[in-house]
Structure formats: structure tokens, C-alpha cells
Amino acid sequence: MTKSEVSQALQRIARGTGIVFIGTVISMFFGFLNRAIIARYFSTSEYGTFNLALTVLSVVLVIVTLGFQNSLPREIAFYKKRKPSRIKELISTAMIIVTLNSVVWMTILILGAEGISRIFNEDGLNLALKIMAFTLPFSALTTTVISVSHGFGRVREKVYFQNIAPPVAFLILILVGILMKFPFTYVFFAYVLSQTVTFLALSIDVRKVKLFEFRFLISLKIAKDLINFSIPLMLTGILGFIMNWTDTLMLGYYISSEVVGIYSAATPLARLITIVLASTSTIYTPIVTTLYAEEKTEAMRRVYQILTKWTFLITLPLFSAMLLFPETIISSLFGNRYVPAALALQILSLGFMFHTFLGLNGLSLIVIGDTNANLISNIFAAVFNIVLNIILIPVYGLDGAALATTISYFIVNILKSYWLYKKTGIHPFSRNYMKSLIISIVLLGLIKILYPKTGDILHVFFTLLLFMGSYFILILLSRSVDIEDIELMKTIEKKFHIPFLGKLLRLIERFVSFTN
Known part of the structure; x- marks a missing residue:
């Protein structure tokens, strides 16, 4: 190992992280703005229903994507090193699997919405889930395409089409609904439309920049290897959501959606703490995977x-x-x-x-x-x-x-x-x-x-x-x-080009000398 190798890896991560961090901050800002507007304009009970529906949808989305959002960046980085000729097959196989799986789970969620609403004793959850289920194919494919871009060491797609486009589109639609005095049910339709528009914009952009060329091609061997590697990650993701959202779901079960609404003011704020860590993770995988492949x-x-x-x-x-x-x-x-x-x-x-x-x-x-x-x-x-x-x-x-x-x-x-x-x-x-x-x-x-x-x-x-x-x-x-x-x-x-950083660096170097 040389210090230059470590520094180069860190510098690449820092450059990518800076861009993702800015995008994530924008996403968080609009996400909080959306939540704050819904929380203030509607009742705490309605706000709680929205959060319960979003929680259920998030858990199902993990199942739909089969853990590909975590496995694809790693697999593409490995394929680039060892099997570059088969990257197109890998991408096409992943996209086809996710498409088929999303349609299946969309149907399951629509049919099971009434039963889920009875579990939480929340009648409004039934209609909310039936409407929001239609986001699954669009959200799943958006997540998969962005994961592919991560494997190529790109962060642009994540920033534009995961961090910025969905919350901005949702905010615009929510404000229109409030100005038009639409009922609370409109919030769920607005969420579906924001996810649909995001996927369509991403599809056009991917074609324009030629990130990859989709072919209706599936390799059974690649599918088997990818699923075998990804299933533990999918289960890990489901368990992660259980760990993240059990508190919200059980508060709804044991107490009320009103308490869920109050609690939902604390949870998104606390998750802000991981914003920098999450930003580094985007570019961390392909860079460190390369180091690992080189032992x-x-x-x-x-x-x-x-x-x-x-x-x-x-x-x-x-x-x-x-x-x-x-x-x-x-x-x-x-x-x-x-x-x-x-x-x-x-x-x-x-x-x-x-x-x-x-x-x-x-x-x-x-x-x-x-x-x-x-x-x-x-x-x-x-x-x-x-x-x-x-x-x-x-x-x-x-x-x-x-x-x-x-x-x-x-x-x-x-x-x-x-x-x-x-x-x-x-x-x-x-x-x-x-x-x-x-x-x-x-x-x-x-x-x-x-x-x-x-x-x-x-x-x-x-x-x-x-x-x-x-x-x-x-x-x-x-x-x-x-x-x-x-x-x-x-x-x-x-x-x-941060103006004060140069002076700060000179100050630090005066205090600290490196002898190693």
C-alpha cells in the first residue's frame, strides 16, 4: 500500500460525496418541506396515515428490488474488472427481473390493502395503499437504473432523479392540491404521479447520455448468480426496514395514528444524522471494490x-x-x-x-x-x-x-x-x-x-x-x-472553490507537522 493509493481513493470518494451530499441536502430540504406542509395543512391523524402507507410501501419496495440496489454497484464493478463483455447481459437481466417482480407485488399489495388496514385499525390506509401501489414499478425501475449508474462510478443520476426530481415534483403537486382545496386523498395520487414523472424523465436521460443500452436479453446463469448474491441483501434490507419502521408501525397498532404523526416529526430529523454517511456510500462501493479485487x-x-x-x-x-x-x-x-x-x-x-x-x-x-x-x-x-x-x-x-x-x-x-x-x-x-x-x-x-x-x-x-x-x-x-x-x-x-479553505489549510499546517 502507498499513501498515494489511499489519497487517490479518498479524493475520488470526496469528489463524488460532495455532489451527492448537495443533492441529498436538497432532497432532505424538499422532503421536510413536503412533510411540514402535509403536517400543518392536514390533521395529525391524516399525517400519520400517510406515514403508515409510506412505511408499508417502502418495505414492499425492498422485496420488489430483491436487494439489487446494493448488489448491482458491486457486481458491475467486478464485471468491469473480470467480465466486461457481459455487463450488458447483467444489466438487462436485472431490469427484466425487477419489472416482472414489481408487477406481481403491485397486484399483491392492491389485493391485500384491506387486510393490512385492518391490522392497523386504520380505515384510511386501505385506499391509500391501493392508490400508492401503482408507484411500485416506477420506483423499482428508477432505483435499479440508479444502482447501475453507481456501478459505473456515476452520481449524476442519483442526484437528479432520486434526490431532486421526486420531492420537487411531489411538492409542486401538493401545493397545487392545497390551492385547489382538494381532499386528503389527493396526496396519494400526487405521490404516484411524482414517481411516474421521475421514471419517465430518467428513462429519457439514460437514452440521451447512452449510460447503457437496454436489450430484451436474460441470462439464466447471471440471473441465478445475481439473485443468490442479492437475496441475503434483500432479506437484510427487509430486516433493516423492520428495524427502522417497527416503531412507527407498532405505535399505530398499540396507540393511534395521531401518535404516529407526532413521532413522525422526530424520525426524519434523526435520520438526517446519517446524511453524510449515506452520501459517501454512493461512490464508496465501486472504488473500494476495486481495491478489494486487487487485494x-x-x-x-x-x-x-x-x-x-x-x-x-x-x-x-x-x-x-x-x-x-x-x-x-x-x-x-x-x-x-x-x-x-x-x-x-x-x-x-x-x-x-x-x-x-x-x-x-x-x-x-x-x-x-x-x-x-x-x-x-x-x-x-x-x-x-x-x-x-x-x-x-x-x-x-x-x-x-x-x-x-x-x-x-x-x-x-x-x-x-x-x-x-x-x-x-x-x-x-x-x-x-x-x-x-x-x-x-x-x-x-x-x-x-x-x-x-x-x-x-x-x-x-x-x-x-x-x-x-x-x-x-x-x-x-x-x-x-x-x-x-x-x-x-x-x-x-x-x-x-471555497474561499476560506486555503487560509484554514495554512493555519492547520502551522499547528501540525507530519513526520511519518
Whole structure:
């Protein structure tokens, strides 16, 4: 391994991550805007029904795509190295399988909608699912095409047609519905139309840029190999959704859709914490798969450590805001009706930050081809999640649901990190990363003691500014900067032309000298 190999890999990941991050932020912004408008314009019960329908649809979508969204980027990267002549067959086979599977599951969901609505004692869910089921073919094919583009190391399709187009189209349609004073049912039709328009636009764009040429060609051998590799990932995805959405579904079962609506103010906020980690995952797979194919495990380990440290540092301000000022964050975005979800937001933020703290452990297991380790880890976590929700929700309500989810996240990430270390020796705990972690814990503790009460949004902003300023100074004084950090910052400066970054780099280099 050479430092240049690690730096080159990190720089490529950083360039792709920056673009995906911007797209994801835009997606999150419009996604929150959509949710906030629905939450404010309609009742908490109707908002809860929409979230229940979306949850069911998301679980079915994982089954429809068969785990291809995770397996295709890895498989295409391998095929490029070893079987380049068969990439077209791989893509066509995957597209045909997903198309057929989506039609089957669309039919199943329409026929089973009434039974699902009875399970949750929510009459409105019946019609919602029957309408939203028609998004399955379009959403599944959009996901598959974007996964193919990931395998070629592209992020453009994800940003335009996953991050931006669907939420923007949905927002426009929702605003039209509100202006026209359409009933709540219109929201579900708007969602279907937004997904349909997105797929049509993506299809036109793929043809225009000649990303790949679709042929009605299916290879039974490729289909068998792809499905065998992907099925554990599909099951892992289903278990992941169970772990992510059991709290929402069980709150609807044990209490009411109104409580689901209140809880749904905390869950999307907490998931924002993984935004940077998710952005790095898009370009991480093809680049690290290449290192793995070339048997450069040491380079993989170093890339993993530096990348995990950066995602932790970038995510820290957002996590701090949710942990220290949950009432202010929720009331500013959703209104005072949703403030009862403040403690749930704090609890959930710990679980999602722990995932960020340990890095892309699950995706790295996919890279090395060990999909079963992911599956076993998710089975344990999902079982614990269901049991804990059954025990905690009747006693503690939405706070119990949040605690069950957080404990499950701790379990699944510990297991995945253990398997990854056992198989490859890869872990995130470099010396400088641990110093950064200790500094952050101490500073957060001090702020909580000095500023025990929440304030307005301006108070939150200045407190976080003080926190990050102190954090940066302590990082410099403790010499917690790696040479790869400097090289990454130089790449970001060149790519995005950030004016102050050059001066910041010179300041860091004055404080820190690299002797290794």
C-alpha cells in the first residue's frame, strides 16, 4: 500500500460525496418541506396515515428490488474488472427481473390493502395503499437504473432523479392540491404521479447520455448468480426496514395514528444524522471494490478509517443540535403540536450517530462478498427491536419506541463491525479518531451543564458556533489531524472553490507537522 493509493481513493470518494451530499441536502430540504406542509395543512391523524402507507410501501419496495440496489454497484464493478463483455447481459437481466417482480407485488399489495388496514385499525390506509401501489414499478425501475449508474462510478443520476426530481415534483403537486382545496386523498395520487414523472424523465436521460443500452436479453446463469448474491441483501434490507419502521408501525397498532404523526416529526430529523454517511456510500462501493479485487486490504483499512473520521466530524454539529436543543428544532420545523416528540428525537439521535461513528461497516461487508454477515446481524437486531417495542411502547409510548430503535441500532452496528474486523482486520479506531471523539464528548457535556435550558433558533445557532470553534481549536492543539485530512481538504478546495479553505489549510499546517 502507498499513501498515494489511499489519497487517490479518498479524493475520488470526496469528489463524488460532495455532489451527492448537495443533492441529498436538497432532497432532505424538499422532503421536510413536503412533510411540514402535509403536517400543518392536514390533521395529525391524516399525517400519520400517510406515514403508515409510506412505511408499508417502502418495505414492499425492498422485496420488489430483491436487494439489487446494493448488489448491482458491486457486481458491475467486478464485471468491469473480470467480465466486461457481459455487463450488458447483467444489466438487462436485472431490469427484466425487477419489472416482472414489481408487477406481481403491485397486484399483491392492491389485493391485500384491506387486510393490512385492518391490522392497523386504520380505515384510511386501505385506499391509500391501493392508490400508492401503482408507484411500485416506477420506483423499482428508477432505483435499479440508479444502482447501475453507481456501478459505473456515476452520481449524476442519483442526484437528479432520486434526490431532486421526486420531492420537487411531489411538492409542486401538493401545493397545487392545497390551492385547489382538494381532499386528503389527493396526496396519494400526487405521490404516484411524482414517481411516474421521475421514471419517465430518467428513462429519457439514460437514452440521451447512452449510460447503457437496454436489450430484451436474460441470462439464466447471471440471473441465478445475481439473485443468490442479492437475496441475503434483500432479506437484510427487509430486516433493516423492520428495524427502522417497527416503531412507527407498532405505535399505530398499540396507540393511534395521531401518535404516529407526532413521532413522525422526530424520525426524519434523526435520520438526517446519517446524511453524510449515506452520501459517501454512493461512490464508496465501486472504488473500494476495486481495491478489494486487487487485494489491497491495507489501503481499504486506511480509507475506511479516514472516511469514518470525516463523516463523524461533519455530522457532529447536526447531532449536537438535536441532542442539546430538541424542543427548539422540532417546534421551529413542525410547530408546537409536535414538541412531545423532543425526548424521542434525543434518543433516536444517539442511535443514528452510533451508526455514523462506526462507519460503512455493512457496505464494506458487501464489498468483500460476505452478505450473510449482514443478514445475521440484522436478524438479531430486528428480533430485539420487535421484542423491545412490544415491551416499551405500552409503558413509555413514543419514547419507548425511540429507545427500542436506538438499542437495535447499537446491536446491529456492533455485530457488523465485529464481522468486518474478524474477516479483514478493518476498524475505524485510529489514534486521532479516538482523540476527536473524546474531545467532542467533553465539550458536549460542558455545554449541557452550562446551557441546560433550550432557547430560540438563534440561541441554538450561536451555541453550536461556539461549540465547533472550541472543537476545532482543541483538534489542532491535540494534533488530531492526519496527512490524508490535509490532502482531502485540498481536493475539496480545488473542486468547490471555497474561499476560506486555503487560509484554514495554512493555519492547520502551522499547528501540525507530519513526520511519518
